[in-house]
Amino acid sequence: MEPLIAIKDLIVSLPPGADRAHAVDGVSLSILPNEILCIVGESGSGKSLTAHAIMRLLPRGVSASSGEILFEGTDVLRLSPSAMRKLRGAGVAMIFQDPMAALNPVVTIGKQITEQIRAHRAISEKAALEQAAGLLAEMGLKDPKALLKSFPHQLSGGQRQRVMIAMALSLSPKLLIADEPTTALDVTTQAQILKLIKRIQTERQMSVLFITHDFGVVADMADRVAVMRHGRVVEEGGASDVLGDPKHSYTRALIAAVPRGESMLQPVAQDAPLLSVKDLAKNFRRGGFFSGASAVKAVDRVSLTLSRGETLGIVGESGSGKSTLARCVIRLLDPDAGEMLFDGADIAHMGERQLRPLRRRIQMVFQDPFSSLNPRQTVGEIVIAGPRAYGEDMKEARSRAADILRLVGLNPETMHRFPHEFSGGQRQRIGLARALMLKPDILIADEPVSALDVTVQAQVLKLLDDVRQQMNLAMLFITHDMRVAAQVCHRVMVMRHGQVVESGPTREVFAAPSSEYTRSLLAAIPGRGKLASV
Amino acid sequence: MNRLSYIGARLVKTVLITIAVVLLSFFLVRLAPGDTATVMAGQGGFADEAFMKSLRAEYGLDQPVLVQLWKYISAVAGGDLGNSFVRRQPVLDVILERLPNTLLLNAFALLVAVAGGVLMGMAAARRPGSTTDASMTVLSMIFYAMPQFWLGMMAMLVFSVWLGWLPPFGLETMGADYTGLARLGDIAVHMILPGVTLALYFMASYARLTRTAMIEVADQDFVKTARAKGIGEGQVARRHILRNALVPLITFAGLQSAILVGGSVLVENVFSWPGVGTLAYEAVTTRDNPLLLGIFIVTAVLVSLFNLVTDIAYSIADPRVEQGR
Numbered sequence: 001m002e003p004l005i006a007i008k009d010l011i012v013s014l015p016p017g018a019d020r021a022h023a024v025d026g027v028s029l030s031i032l033p034n035e036i037l038c039i040v041g042e043s044g045s046g047k048s049l050t051a052h053a054i055m056r057l058l059p060r061g062v063s064a065s066s067g068e069i070l071f072e073g074t075d076v077l078r079l080s081p082s083a084m085r086k087l088r089g090a091g092v093a094m095i096f097q098d099p100m101a102a103l104n105p106v107v108t109i110g111k112q113i114t115e116q117i118r119a120h121r122a123i124s125e126k127a128a129l130e131q132a133a134g135l136l137a138e139m140g141l142k143d144p145k146a147l148l149k150s151f152p153h154q155l156s157g158g159q160r161q162r163v164m165i166a167m168a169l170s171l172s173p174k175l176l177i178a179d180e181p182t183t184a185l186d187v188t189t190q191a192q193i194l195k196l197i198k199r200i201q202t203e204r205q206m207s208v209l210f211i212t213h214d215f216g217v218v219a220d221m222a223d224r225v226a227v228m229r230h231g232r233v234v235e236e237g238g239a240s241d242v243l244g245d246p247k248h249s250y251t252r253a254l255i256a257a258v259p260r261g262e263s264m265l266q267p268v269a270q271d272a273p274l275l276s277v278k279d280l281a282k283n284f285r286r287g288g289f290f291s292g293a294s295a296v297k298a299v300d301r302v303s304l305t306l307s308r309g310e311t312l313g314i315v316g317e318s319g320s321g322k323s324t325l326a327r328c329v330i331r332l333l334d335p336d337a338g339e340m341l342f343d344g345a346d347i348a349h350m351g352e353r354q355l356r357p358l359r360r361r362i363q364m365v366f367q368d369p370f371s372s373l374n375p376r377q378t379v380g381e382i383v384i385a386g387p388r389a390y391g392e393d394m395k396e397a398r399s400r401a402a403d404i405l406r407l408v409g410l411n412p413e414t415m416h417r418f419p420h421e422f423s424g425g426q427r428q429r430i431g432l433a434r435a436l437m438l439k440p441d442i443l444i445a446d447e448p449v450s451a452l453d454v455t456v457q458a459q460v461l462k463l464l465d466d467v468r469q470q471m472n473l474a475m476l477f478i479t480h481d482m483r484v485a486a487q488v489c490h491r492v493m494v495m496r497h498g499q500v501v502e503s504g505p506t507r508e509v510f511a512a513p514s515s516e517y518t519r520s521l522l523a524a525i526p527g528r529g530k531l532a533s534v
Numbered sequence: 535m536n537r538l539s540y541i542g543a544r545l546v547k548t549v550l551i552t553i554a555v556v557l558l559s560f561f562l563v564r565l566a567p568g569d570t571a572t573v574m575a576g577q578g579g580f581a582d583e584a585f586m587k588s589l590r591a592e593y594g595l596d597q598p599v600l601v602q603l604w605k606y607i608s609a610v611a612g613g614d615l616g617n618s619f620v621r622r623q624p625v626l627d628v629i630l631e632r633l634p635n636t637l638l639l640n641a642f643a644l645l646v647a648v649a650g651g652v653l654m655g656m657a658a659a660r661r662p663g664s665t666t667d668a669s670m671t672v673l674s675m676i677f678y679a680m681p682q683f684w685l686g687m688m689a690m691l692v693f694s695v696w697l698g699w700l701p702p703f704g705l706e707t708m709g710a711d712y713t714g715l716a717r718l719g720d721i722a723v724h725m726i727l728p729g730v731t732l733a734l735y736f737m738a739s740y741a742r743l744t745r746t747a748m749i750e751v752a753d754q755d756f757v758k759t760a761r762a763k764g765i766g767e768g769q770v771a772r773r774h775i776l777r778n779a780l781v782p783l784i785t786f787a788g789l790q791s792a793i794l795v796g797g798s799v800l801v802e803n804v805f806s807w808p809g810v811g812t813l814a815y816e817a818v819t820t821r822d823n824p825l826l827l828g829i830f831i832v833t834a835v836l837v838s839l840f841n842l843v844t845d846i847a848y849s850i851a852d853p854r855v856e857q858g859r
Contacts, residue, residue: 055762089764101755104774105854106781115773116763151853167763 003030003070004174004207005054005092010067012049012058012231023049023062025231031175036201036208038218038239040254041228042453043424047211050228051177053077054209055094056084071175090120093168097180099160103152110148113167120171135166139196157318158189162196169200176201179211186317187480191524194220213454215258216483219243219527227251243531255531257458259483265311267490267505273305274441274474275329280338280348282321282328298324300498301338306442311468311475313489313506315482315521321498322478326444329476330362331355343441360390363435367447369427373419379405379430380415386438401437407470408433408463425456429463436467443468444476449484461488482521486510494518541842548838555834556610556827560603563823569595573821574619593619606827615831616824620816625828629810633832635705636802636809639732640794642725646733648787651740656776658741659748670745674738686731686804693727700727703806728805732798736790743786747779754778781852788844792837 012024024046031037041047053064056076068075071091079087096102104112113135114128123131129148136144139162152160161181168176178197182190198221201208210221218225222239227248235248246252280302283295299321306312316322327333329340331347340348347358366372373382380401387397402412408429419427428448435443445464449457465488468475479485485492486506493503494517502515513519522528571589575581581589590596594605609616615625658670694702701707706720751757752775760774795810802811810829817825849855 057758057761085764085766087764088762094759094762096755096759098755102759104756104760104778106777106852107773115765115769119763119765119769153854164759 004033006030006070008068011065013065015061031207034205036223038210038222039226040218045228046231047228089116090171092175093173094177095164095168095181098184099164117170139166157185175207177209188524215255216527219530257454259487265490268310273307275306276341277304278339281336297498306474308474309472311489313477313485313492315485316495320495322495326446326478330364360438362442363440364444365431365448369424378416383434404433404436442474446478544842552834559830615828618825620820620822625824632810632813642729643732647736651737652744654741655744658745674741677734677738683800683804689727705808728801728807732801751775751778784848791840
């Protein structure tokens, strides 16, 4: 069969002064009609730039310097700007990672869909709106007429991505490029969107180029797979071949790094809990002044216990209240009600002066390794600031910092460097070192690996677990990812709408979930049971 | 919170701000040495103690300050801003007679500043680092750096004295007694020099702001989406980039309209524009405290109203903004 699109020896050059000359270095790939090709790789592999090169939407300064991209026999790299414009949207359509950012915030959904239709076809706004409503209904969206008049911020993440897909399909393109379309979504929403893409691909017999970093998603979606690393394709083949019998060592490493969602850890023996939270509540108020204020119950009577040497996972989707709970425990937020017994003292409503000596004993590692470190402080300053604030001697703090940096796997000689000189995984290690410098009893890790590539994620998870054992820490591990929770948590607590839906030893919860919601979370794990153990 | 109750809340705030302005300015104008009586006596060329005393008694300046304050506030609450010492007319009448002139000049200046600034910014943002971009930057720095009164005088020298294209000062041609359209045209021609002088400084800020906002918005994902949809570059620039880049400009325009009221004092004086600015200058030099206080109050109310209009405009331009948040 003739391929719909054939990429031959594509080279994408980076601007002078970048860390390498080519982001995409001689990639050849083809996609057949009615086929889903998944390109999988970590950040910096060139997978996304390859996709953007097809649309000729490369960022400023980045260009496809050689090779060809033949779409139905025509090289898109040599099309005139106006011919390219006609191809975009009509022949090849694209959807992006973050549907909030990808939709214009000040233009209605209806207008955003109709402008695409009308850019290619001479039809009236009214007819275009009708067509748009039909598309939204096809995407499983309720009340399309009302949706057309709404703005993006009024929709949920899943709705937005459905709108993006509806828009992409409005001109029945032959190829849909999906660039990490579910990475920014909750796991149950992700499962729905994946199903939707699969359904429309079958119904419309389109080709799909699906970019992802997640082998679980690959297992659910792909007909064929191409694995990319450092701008090259290291392995390519049918989905069952690559997943079942990966040839390249990098592919094997990537697949092995995907957490399987199987619990490895036995619950630790529960002695007297270090932290015991009872009926904790936190409300957020909306509105005020003239209108009636309404309260959102972010955390609704949550109880938990945490012992030394134990990791408790708090699992939930966005808006479940898991982060608010963490922020209450560390007292960055003041709880409205309930008690928190820490080492015998109730810290829920303790005044700042009494609380201060206890603060160092509860520390936190944050989600975003980029924004959580002060860019103007050196690693040394960041790590030492905490102990210095508690009056520790400079010399001693320095020497301890060297030990701690070594413990988290960083070279102590890097202490004079700034955060931007480090990779995401290394920064997360710096964040961990900062927390450990205060010799905490409790470590709260708020989505510590969700911004990291899968191989780096595996390393950081292992490090967290090692540190917990070595320092006999009690760890509160906040995550949206059931697979990650299974890997490091002894017990898990599933949260939804501020309430605890289910809790228990990880093994039991995964093997026999008692609540419907937990079951749906587990069922939504991409690629469940489809990945070989390599 | 719905829009009406929001506006209600803002109007309450406006009243509170006005009261604060009245109190503050009432005491501030009394901090300066001398009073209306000394100025009047100075103008007369001669005064003895008895005359000064009778002058002060006439204007109520011999009473304790708090009594004066109380009398003033009760009058203001009733809508009476008092009488001008010098003009011997009700302050409100004097101000209302001049206010339309100032509003006209400011509206014109705002329009010129926004239109010119946005066009300059768009031209500069089209290709950052290009010659157009660099020259726009230099031009706006020049507008930014030049003192307004000097710019006004130079503009007058060039366009009125040397070239004779535009009238140098005033609101309309004296003694011409135009009516209808001819009068409007006459006023429009008189407005060009002071209006543009007033506008240039702000035009520079708009140009810089538009340039930055457009470059920033151009990098966002939804602009990529727009291109991926296959719509033309012109529509991408207008509907997707400019439409979003204009949102921060609204805040700035609101701030500017407040500053304009104060900024027009200099320009109005340079061009003898019969507005509130020249009136304020007269009130200061003649120590006409009731008039000066009246101007402060009217200005404060105006600024509050401008801010309210800005907020409403902002919420229309950006649907994500809910009022009162």
